[in-house]
Structure formats: structure tokens, C-alpha cells
Amino acid sequence: MSITQNYKLNIIQWYPGHIAKAEKNLKEHLKVVDVVLEVRDARIPLATHHPKMSEWVGSKTRVLVLNRVDIILPQVRQAWTQWFKSQGEVPYFTNAQQGQGVAAVSKAAQAAGVAINERRKSRGMLPRPVRAVVIGFPNVGKSALINRLLGRRVVESAARPGVTRQLRWVRISEELELLDAPGVIPARLENQEAALKLAICDDIGEASYDNQTVAAALVDIIKDGQTNDPDFLPEHPLRSRYTLDPTPLTGEAYLHALAEYRYKGDVEKTARTLLTDFRKGSLGPIPLELPPNE
Numbered sequence: 001m002s003i004t005q006n007y008k009l010n011i012i013q014w015y016p017g018h019i020a021k022a023e024k025n026l027k028e029h030l031k032v033v034d035v036v037l038e039v040r041d042a043r044i045p046l047a048t049h050h051p052k053m054s055e056w057v058g059s060k061t062r063v064l065v066l067n068r069v070d071i072i073l074p075q076v077r078q079a080w081t082q083w084f085k086s087q088g089e090v091p092y093f094t095n096a097q098q099g100q101g102v103a104a105v106s107k108a109a110q111a112a113g114v115a116i117n118e119r120r121k122s123r124g125m126l127p128r129p130v131r132a133v134v135i136g137f138p139n140v141g142k143s144a145l146i147n148r149l150l151g152r153r154v155v156e157s158a159a160r161p162g163v164t165r166q167l168r169w170v171r172i173s174e175e176l177e178l179l180d181a182p183g184v185i186p187a188r189l190e191n192q193e194a195a196l197k198l199a200i201c202d203d204i205g206e207a208s209y210d211n212q213t214v215a216a217a218l219v220d221i222i223k224d225g226q227t228n229d230p231d232f233l234p235e236h237p238l239r240s241r242y243t244l245d246p247t248p249l250t251g252e253a254y255l256h257a258l259a260e261y262r263y264k265g266d267v268e269k270t271a272r273t274l275l276t277d278f279r280k281g282s283l284g285p286i287p288l289e290l291p292p293n294e
Helices: 005-009 017-032 053-057 074-086 102-122 142-150 192-200 211-228 237-242 251-262 267-280
Strands: 035-041 061-067 091-094 130-136 168-171 176-180
Touching: 017 053, 017 130, 035 053, 035 102, 035 142, 061 102, 061 142, 074 091, 091 102, 102 130, 102 142, 102 176, 130 142, 142 176, 192 211, 211 237, 211 251, 211 267, 237 251, 251 267
Parallel strands: 035 061, 035 130, 061 091, 130 176
Antiparallel strands: 168 176
16 A cells, blocks of 8 residues: 655654653663563554664564554454564554453563573572563553553553653563553654654654645545455445545545535544544554555
């Protein structure tokens, strides 16, 4: 699913001070971490992969978590599972808000600790809980995942990026300790197509982008998906939701037409409504990325 060239001209950048500080602190904490839980957004698994992840993980065990599985279709999940396995990775799909898939993530993290404690035992040392860190872009569901792993709400969670500001350890069980880290994001978003997808999914701060540009891009992505990958989207999501067919229109033209049709010509309100409806799943389970054809 590619986005038209027009939108790449709009530069999206977001790197608030608390994220820069968090990244510096994270590097210090990583020295004592055994396992990295990398959380990505299942709608955009590539755009929510941090380019520094391999550097941070090093030789540690990494558990790949694709959250928000509830807002993609089963065939999209299957396609990503196959693609990641072809890359030598096993993805764990979760809906952290509801708890789906979380037990498997916990088991994967604890399994990594077995080897660590075997080594400690061989040196005459007592076993200790596995130390895991949860890393990912803002608003991908890290805090919700930790709360589910713990079984009670200890970490503030909200549907906006940048809520978690401090690094803190949370004891999950006798076997597992988790470090909840604030969302991390590249200092510079070199890939503007990925930046657009982050904005559509509300995974970067709202101040960094123009709602109308991003909403128009969303329409174009949905149209592109309907044309090229119809099996991975619900049927006619925009027409079903707004009773206005986007087929003959560009994303920008559809935004203006929808504003006239339903929102008294208020294009900004229309853009915000479109984005909110997508983010809440009101348009149906729509992925913005599918596995690359290799």
C-alpha cells in the first residue's frame, strides 16, 4: 500500500524533549535488562519499528509483540505471521486492552529467563526474576500490555502519545520484572511515508502534522488497498460509514466532498472525524501496511 507522492512533500517531525531524555535513560537501564519486549502497532508493523532496536537489543532476547490485533482482519495477521517467520522472527499478536495474547508474551519472556538462571545456578548464584523492558513508539499499547501482564492497573495508560514519562520497574511475579519505558521515536523521521502512517494511527504527537493532509492520505491508502489488496480490507469502509463513495475522487477531493455532504463544509471537522473513526475502528479493521513482496 503506497501513498501518493504528493504527501511526501509535507514534512512530519516530532521529537519532544521528554523522549530524548527517556532514550538516554533507557540506554543506561538496558545494561541490566535480560529481555526486550518490542511492541509495535499491528496496523503498521514496519512503520513502528525503531531503527535503533537492533543496537539496543544487542545479544539479548527480543520478543516481538504486534498489538491492536483486534483492528486487523485474520488474513492480515496470517500474512504478517508468515512474513515475519520468513525473516526468522515469531510475532506475538495481542489486544492489550482486552488481554488477548498477553499470556503467551509473558511465557516467552519468562522462557528467556530460564537460560539466565541456569547460568546463575551453575556459578553457585541464586535465581532472580527475569528483567524485561517494554520498548516501542508512543501510544502503541505498552502501558496497557504491562497492566495486563500484571493483572491490575499500575501504569497510567491513555489513548494519546506521550503519557508515560518516567522509567519505572514493575514486579510482575517472582519470575518477571518489567521496566515501563516512555515511547521512543527516531530523532528524525527520514521516511515520510512511515511518518504519515504514524500520524494516522495517532502514534506521534498531534502538533507535528496537519489533520487535513493526514486524513486525505488515509482516504488514498484505503482506496489503494481496495484496488490492490481487497481481501485484506472490509468491503467499502468509507461508503459504508459515510454513504459517500470515494472511488471517483482523490483523498483531498473526498475530504472536501464529505465536508459539504455531512459537516456543513467544515473540512477540519471532517478530517478529525475521519481520523477518529479510523483510530477507534469505526471504519472496520483496516491495515495501513501489508508484508512487502520479496
